[in-house]
Amino acid sequence: MILHTVNKSPYSSQCLSDCLPRVAPGDAVLLIEDGVYGINCAVSLSMTPVNETILRLRETQVRFYVLREDIKARGLDDHLKGSLFKPVDYEGFVDLVGNADKVLSWY
Amino acid sequence: MNQATHNSTDAVSPVSTTKRLLVVCRTAPYGSSLARESLETALAAGAMGINVAMLFIDEGVWQLIDNRDAHHKGHTETGKSHSATISALPIYDVGPLLADKESLSQRGIDLGRLADDAEIIETVQVINILNSYEIVLSF
Numbered sequence: 001m002i003l004h005t006v007n008k009s010p011y012s013s014q015c016l017s018d019c020l021p022r023v024a025p026g027d028a029v030l031l032i033e034d035g036v037y038g039i040n041c042a043v044s045l046s047m048t049p050v051n052e053t054i055l056r057l058r059e060t061q062v063r064f065y066v067l068r069e070d071i072k073a074r075g076l077d078d079h080l081k082g083s084l085f086k087p088v089d090y091e092g093f094v095d096l097v098g099n100a101d102k103v104l105s106w107y
Numbered sequence: 108m109n110q111a112t113h114n115s116t117d118a119v120s121p122v123s124t125t126k127r128l129l130v131v132c133r134t135a136p137y138g139s140s141l142a143r144e145s146l147e148t149a150l151a152a153g154a155m156g157i158n159v160a161m162l163f164i165d166e167g168v169w170q171l172i173d174n175r176d177a178h179h180k181g182h183t184e185t186g187k188s189h190s191a192t193i194s195a196l197p198i199y200d201v202g203p204l205l206a207d208k209e210s211l212s213q214r215g216i217d218l219g220r221l222a223d224d225a226e227i228i229e230t231v232q233v234i235n236i237l238n239s240y241e242i243v244l245s246f
Contacts (some may be wrong), residue, residue, distance in 0.1 A: 002237060018165050019134070024234045103239065104131070105245045 003100035004029045005106050009037035010050065016041070019106040020053045025060035028096055031085060036070045039079050054084050067093060119160050127158040129240035132167035136189040142170050145246035153199040161196070162236055163225075167246075168216060171206055171225045193222045208234055225242040 004023060010016040016031075016038050023029060031038050041047040054064060066085035071077060080087055088096065097103055123219070136142040138227045145161070152159040163171055175191040196202060202224060209230040211218065218227065239241060 002243075014165070021230070022164075022233050022237060026239060102241075102243050105241055106133075107245070 001099050002027045002041075003096050003103045005040065005103060005105050006031050006035040007033040010041045010047065011037060013092070013106045015099065015106040017053075018051055020050065020057065023057055023062055025062065028063045028065060028100065029097060030088070030093065031055075031066040031070075032069075033070055034067050036074060036076060037068050037084050039071065039076060039085050058084070065092070126241040127160070127239075128152050128242045128244065129236065130159060130161045131237075131243060131245045132161060132163045132170055133165045134246060135166045135169035141246045142167070142189060146189075146196070148244060148246070149196065149201045150199050153201040159175075159201050160203050160205065160240065162205045162207075162233070164210050164233060165229075166210075168206055168214060169209045171204070171221045172216065173220055173222045190222060194224070197224050205236060219228075224244065 002024065004019050004027060006015050006019055006029065008015040016070075019029065020078070038050075041050050058064070064085045065088045066080075066083070068087040068089050071080065071087065128149075130145050131154075132142060132145045134141040149159050149161055170189060170193060172187050173190050173194070175194050177188045177190075193204070196204060203224065204224050204228045205228050206221065206225045207230055208227050211221075211227070221227075
């Protein structure tokens with residue numbers, strides 16, 4: 001199982017859309033740093049292809065997370081509601097890394 | 108004494124050679140130092156006897172354009188082009204050099220212009236390749 005970390009906003013970088021096609025069933029995707037701006041890309045109209053990909057990947061047991069500390073730092077707490085990304089704290093981040101065979105950084 | 112013997116062994120082979128390394132390249136050459144650093148990492152790993160392969164995806168496929176005769180003054184310390192180093196990789200036991208077909212076609216890159224040792228792979232193979240190597244480093 002690979003943990004994919006994405007640290008750039010999907011509105012300024014291709015990181016997230018480059019990452020998603022390379023995610024295998026059972027993998028995990030974690031938004032960190034400016035990557036957390038992607039928390040609601042799944043509901044934004046301009047990001048429809050990303051939305052569809054995320055929904056399709058969820059059916060193959062791919063898990064989507066977002067780092068809560070980075071969400072808080074950017075004042076995006078209210079965006080968590082209805083998001084397809086589950087918030088994790090630093091401890092959860094460590095657990096994800098520990099449970100993964102390897103970590104792949106998309107930056 | 109035993110300790111010293113141990114240390115010298117570690118210096119030769121710090122990583123278990125049974126683990127294979129995949130260097131993932133996602134950036135074009137020259138614009139940043141990442142492409143250069145990915146090659147240096149692969150060469151260093153190869154020199155230490157580590158089984159190392161490279162995967163070129165997204166913007167990384169620009170690195171594979173064969174331009175080895177060009178001199179890029181100021182771009183590298185030696186003035187050598189990026190592709191001169193790419194073409195030297197097999198000498199240092201780095202390989203295969205895998206290139207994502209879709210990334211190439213999206214950028215209109217003529218397959219005939221690629222480095223001789225580049226191996227074109229289908230996009231569906233990328234996931235399997237990422238999973239099959241024990242160590243993956245992303246540049």
